[in-house]
Amino acid sequence: MCLWPPHRDLVRAKPGCRLVTQEEAAKADMVVVAVGADHYHRLPLGMLKHKVVIDVANFTAPPSPHQPSNAEMLQQMIPQAQVVKSFNVLSAYALENNVQQQAKQVPVASDWPEARRRVLELVKQMGYSPVDKGPLKFARDIEAIPLQLMPSWRKPMMVIGSLFVFHYLLLLFKTMFNNALYKGHIIYSLLFMVRQMCLGVAVWSGTYDPLVWEPPFVASLDVRVNSTTLVTQEIPIYSNRMSLRGELFLTFGM
Structure with a gap:
């Protein structure tokens, strides 16, 4: 086996683990291939013939x-091997620390029924819930599971974020109100609440602009359509000047 020196030390430190050569590993009747598909060609594929080969690789991007x-590509490269797709839904942390979760489902797929049965039993012995997915053509669905993990979290994260913002604003409002109440400014607090409510109602009801700004000046304009027809149109001319009631409205309770 070819491992970087830090990885060799990590394997040696694990109880029950032993570093072996490729030739020694090939003597086992069940081999786990834990490399990406881009590195399949570097494997000693000739040594994996007539063995149960468990592929744990995942796609790094949607295919x-x-x-x-x-798994199908690996099976095509070594048709004499019994390729089984499984364990790709388990994290490295769970495998390294022997985290057993009986509720965690581990799908298994293979075109070789006996090899699939052996891996299903292995999954059960490791403390997980095996799921028989049938032929190897369903390995594509199994490899898509990790890619679907984060999108399934979007809605819960949005709910959590919305609740956080709501509670933050509620706490901020309560703090401002309590501080004013503690200082004896109960009238100020009530006016502030009324102001905020009025401002919110005005904005959402569409009466904000006519309430705050000066009404538009209506100018009459005669438009000649043809030599015999003259049409009078009224054109509103808006001003950027704030009305007195608008100034009082915006400063009410400040």
Whole structure:
């Protein structure tokens, strides 16, 4: 096996783990391939013939519609091997620390029924819930599970974020009101609440502009349509000047 020195030390430190060569690893009847599909060609594929090969690779990006799964590509490269797709839904932390979650489902797919049965039993022995997905063509669906994990969290995260903003604003309002109440400014607090409510109602009801700004000046304009027809049109001319009631409205309670 080829490992970087830090990884070698990590394997040696794990009880029950032993570093072996590729030739020694190939003597086992069940081998786990834990490399990406881009590195399949570097494996000693000739040594994996007639063995149960468990592929745990995942896609790093959504595949194209006609792209085969990693397990199917590996099966095509070593047709004499019994390729099984499984364990790709487990994190490295869970495998390294032997985290057992019986509710965690681990799907298994393979075109070899006996190899699939053995891996299903292995998943059960490791403390997980095995799920028989059938032939290897369903490995594509299994490899898509990790890519679907984060999008499924969007709605809960949006709900949590909305609740956080709501509670933050509620706490801010209560703090301002309590401070004013503590200082004896109960009238100020009530006026502030009324002002905020009036401002909100005005904005959402569409009466904000006519309430705050001066009404438009209406100018009459004669428009000649043709030599015999003269049409009078009224054109509103808006001003950027704030009305007195608008100034009182915006400063009320300040």
